[in-house]
Amino acid sequence: MPAVISFVSTKGGVGKTTVAANLGGLLAAFGLKVLAIDADVQPSLSKFFPVHYRSPRGLSAVVTSGGKPCADCISRTIFSNLDLIYSDTPDAELQAWLNRREDRLMILRRAMRSPLMEAYDVVLIDTQGAVGELQKSAAxxxxxxxxxxxxxxxSAAExxxxxxxxxxxxxxxxDFGELFRSGDLLALINAHERTTNARALAAxxxxxxxxHPKVRVLDTVIPSAAAYAAAATARVPVHDFDRRRSFGNSAWNVMHRLAWELFPSQANVYAGSRAHMIDCPLTADSAHGAIA
Ligand SMILES: Nc1ncnc2c1ncn2[C@@H]1O[C@H](COP(=O)(O)OP(=O)(O)OP(=O)(O)O)[C@@H](O)[C@H]1O
Ligand SMILES: [Mg+2]
Known part of the structure; x- marks a missing residue:
């Protein structure tokens, strides 16, 4: 079964979609099979990268089937190894549907256990920047x-x-049993400016x-850089947009550091080189890495 990472925050505009898309692009370039799921009713991740095959159905079919994804929900991006389940439903409709389902929190979790997921090493789920049933299901x-x-x-206060x-x-x-326990939460400092105030807040x-038993702040810090918005405009992964190896804070280097911290088994794998297989998730109190 794939390693599943959900990008969550109750604040909008903090970089969930940017990080999800670029991490997906990099892991796919490592050679891992990656599925990106846009579980934000405002479909930003769906539009981030060009697709060469658009499936007839998307997220709403996965959710309203009670978590049984089918092959015709999966689109293919132009980047090899990077597939997509796009967001295709107006907010109120899907949230209202979820509200009527007693098992709403478990629906995406069930989907992750579907045989279709066996084809993937990693699933990345992007969510909206506000509390909602879909975000909780993704969490x-x-x-x-x-x-x-x-x-x-x-942002820090939120x-x-x-x-x-x-x-x-x-x-x-x-309290209702182990089945309901959520994964750990890793905070990622993003769009860091080189100011005293930003450094103090990070500290x-x-x-x-x-x-904290379930929360850890990742060592990798993503600086504020124009490359992130520019790569999004060009619709390419940022590691491919800013490829400066000699500059420590280039998007190439920062995104590799993030991928290696989250997936220590990929350490020293680079975009374009072959990946090792990955398995079992770690926890917030692990000294190093999130997914071994
Ligand atoms: N490290 C960064 N440096 C500079 N700009 C960034 C960085 N990360 C994200 N941005 C910019 O910040 C804006 C918001 O990012 P993004 O859309 O990824 O946030 P989000 O959390 O997904 O927002 P929402 O909650 O609305 O879905 C975008 O314009 C993006 O290009
Ligand atoms: Mg977003």
Whole structure:
């Protein structure tokens, strides 16, 4: 079964789609089979990369079947190894449908156990930047959650209250049994400016969650750089857009560091080289890496 990462935050515009798309693009370039799922009702990830085969159906078929994806829900991007389930439904409709289902939190988790998923090494699920049943279902489907945080006081505060409250909310369901336990949450400092204030906020975040049982702040920091928006405009993965190997904070280097931190078994695999197989997820209190 694939390793599943959901990108969650209760704040919009923190970089969930940017990181999900670029990590997907890089892991696919490592040679891993990657499925990106756009579980945001505003379909940004769906449009991020060009597709060469658009499937007749998308996310709504996966959800309204109760978590039974079929082959005609899966589109193919122009990048080899990178497939997509696009978002295809207006917000109110799908949320209303989910609200009527008692098993709504388990639907995407069930989908991850479908035989179709055996073809993938990694599934990346992008979500909307606001609490909703679809976001919670995506959170419950994940082995780990990655939550980008911009090092400004509003984003850091929203992470510390809103996103952590969502995690606690999900784990209150753990009282009903192990089946309901969510994965751990990894905070990713994104769009970091080289200012004293940003550095101080990043340090506060690390300190605050240093002994949290289910939350860890990733070592990799993504700087604020024009390449991220420019690559999105060009519709290519950012590692391919800013390929400067000699500059430590180039998108090439930063995205490789992020991929290696999340998937230590890929350490020293580069875009374009062959990948090793990956397996079992780690936890927030692991010293290094999220997915071994
Ligand atoms: N590291 C970065 N440096 C500079 N700009 C960035 C960086 N990461 C993301 N951005 C820009 O920030 C904006 C918001 O990013 P993105 O759409 O990925 O956020 P999001 O969390 O998915 O938002 P939403 O909650 O609306 O879905 C985009 O214009 C993107 O190009
Ligand atoms: Mg988004």
């Amino acid at each position: 419950m489907a994940a082995d780990i959650m990655v939550s980008p945080v911009k090092p400004d006081s509003l 992470f510390a209250t809103g996103t952590i409250a969502m995690l606690d909310d999900l784990n209150r369901l753990a 506060v975040l690390r300190q605050r969650f240093s002994d």
